[in-house]
Amino acid sequence: MRQVPVEQLADTIIVKSPQSFRLVAPFFIVIILDAIGFGIIAPLLAPLVAQASHVLWGAHASSYVIHILYGLILAAFPISYMIGAPILGALSDYLGRKQVLFFCLVGVLIGFICYVLSFSLASISLLILGRVLAGFTSGSQGVAQAAMADISLASKDKAINIGMIAVAMTLGLVLGPLVGGELSNPKWISWFSLTTPFYFVILLSIFNLFILLIWVKSDNNISHQAVLPHLTQHWQNFIALFKSTKICLLLVVFFFFELGWSLYYQSLALFLAEQFHFQAQTIGLFLTYVGIILSFGLIAIVRLAVNYLKLKTVIFIALLIGVISLIAVYGFHLFIGQCLLVIPVTFAVALIYTSLITLVSNLVAKDQQGLLMGTTDGLLALAFAITGFLAGWLAYFNINLPFLVAGCFWLVALIIVRIIYGLMS
Template sequence: MTPHHTDKKILWTIFLTILIDMLGIGILIPVFPMLVVPHSTFRVTPDNWSAAQGFVMLGWLMTCFPIAQFLCAPILGQLADRFGRKKILALSISGTVLSYILFAIGILTKNLPLMFIARALDGASGGNISVAQAVIGDISSPQSRAKNFGLIGMAFGLGFILGPFIGGKLSDPNLVSWFNSATPFWFAAILSTINVILVIRLLPETLHIRSENRIDFTRPIHNIIKAFSINGLKSIIPATFLFNAGFTFYTTFWGVVLAEQFGFTQGKIGDFYAYIGIMVILAQGLIVRRLSGKVQDYKVLRYSIIGSGLCLIGYYFIPVSHPNLVYLLPPFMATCNALSMSFSAALITRVSPPQIRGEAMGINSSANALAQAIPAILAGYIATHHARLPVLVGGFTIILGGLLFRYLFKPGRDDIHGQEGV
């Protein structure tokens, strides 16, 4: 098999790996808001809890994943640089399988501590995306890098089309009498098991220059320092940190807004996020892939990040009396997000030497995990004042990230490989 065909096989294997991983995540989206909304039959919080108490609990539950990911993703990145991508990817997805099983049991028994443990376990094994991104970095040329990351973005989008749609249906007892809020988690566990098999059977090892460094278990803390000190990364990470922080304000509580203020059922919430996924797919296929290799990555990011923030601010002002207006913003938001995610990942791999590319993606994942942890907690408390307020805060946070990137990133100075690629 020629190197070209081998790379295509690897690319499509990673595509399927991330697609199935995102399906597992997307399936959960319609369920989470229903766990705390007072009128929901899926409510797991005590009957004497107020809606505000449920919001705070949801914020803490959502933050378990990124905190654990912050602590463990850098270690998985180091392990992937030392022992290879394939073994670590299979191991991390296996942890995800167990976490889904535990969360399903937690829902059925209304065992909140077990649900927290399950989310933390999923976060601890959640370095699979950064390892998969390192694989893409291993096989990508400077010219194909953004395009290949765009394909991965399509996997994200497709996962968010099918995942929430499937999750909404699998949790609807009106369709099948034995469906409940735990059913999507059982299905996600099955999908992730298939994912492990795919990695073991189809993915060849892509790491040819292995790191000899010892595993540093204090790396999560060091990574935050490194993220703001390494040339190249220090000009990108602050912006991606604020981008992910701002978007977490949106993802944590917009589903709650849809359920509480607009009267969306779990099925309709799933349909809404599936619609967003369709927009992401179109943006990746029609815009990102066409811009790859033609427009410099940092120039795209200067505009796309700020555009994402403006879209979130727009969500805040949608009147309750016109719920269908929520469908107007996703095409614009999906385009800006697709550009921001694909070109920022491509830029990070471009400024990272091959032998530490896994570590660099681990640093990025670590910073992003911390960026998701802090807003998830804050959003729970902010939402007690107004359910939509986290969305407004998120929009301004992302805009700040875009302005910071325009100020910090200097072409040439921050690019280790000089004028390599776009």
């Protein structure tokens, strides 16, 4: 779920030897798994919302109830991730990376088994349980990143490994919808069905468990200090972070920005299913296209913009373009228009995210950088949880309405940015 600045995406990835590959590979796959787990469900589930009679929803479910359930299913993953990430991160400092990652991979495995059973038994409860389990244990993303930092012997190695983290996140963002759409397509192989993508992730989880046990050594330098005082200190540092008015306002901007982006992204699958009657395969390809355009924006467009413009100018212009584009998405009903409007929206996301994070980071002390990144990650997860529900609920009233509301979120962010710049001047 986490997005990453362009500086990380643009790092050259070099695996210098088979030994270094064996060290990094288990953590690399964990991060890909987390990203796939988030994005795999929407292409499969959205077409079923348009088929109100599908057995998954029950015999007497109304259209309103189906849209609410769809929103709850989307929201279950990010809200569980938000809860799990700090807990698993703290436990990994105390118990060791390998032990916590093993627990997380087992949790992901059980979560995806619940996915399979939910479709086989037509059980919404099992599907939501699977989303909760997969979301909570996807908090392992931070643990995997910490483990990759642990094995970096020099700053150059760390830069390379951070680059690999960014590549893994991007691969997961692109592969999640693609796996969901293509592995459920019986045109490729006759026995492919809605559950086939989940079997693929289950096999990938088992493979990752195997190489984790074989290739990763247990931690020798585990800190056995009490966890409670450690967390208490983190809470005090967190409160101190919000004493700066500028930081508070920029984090509010970040939250409204993420509300707009996440509502747009999470509404796309249902919009394509209900507006154009697309099936899982086409929806998966479209969301993959969104991921590719976003990746290009992070790699190329951001570097181009920051070389010629100040960060605050980049944020203001990108938000303005984003608001106009989202309003256009709301009013434009042709598919070709949606394909074209993805470009300014995702480029705006790349520009706003990296510029905002950099701007806030410049206002924070060096020893608070980790806390800041954890805070923004929590805000991102909260935004995706809120808008996961909104994506289903708002679509019941009007399938285009989520895009208009997303534009309003960005408009609020734009107004706050203007206020901040007034304070800075």
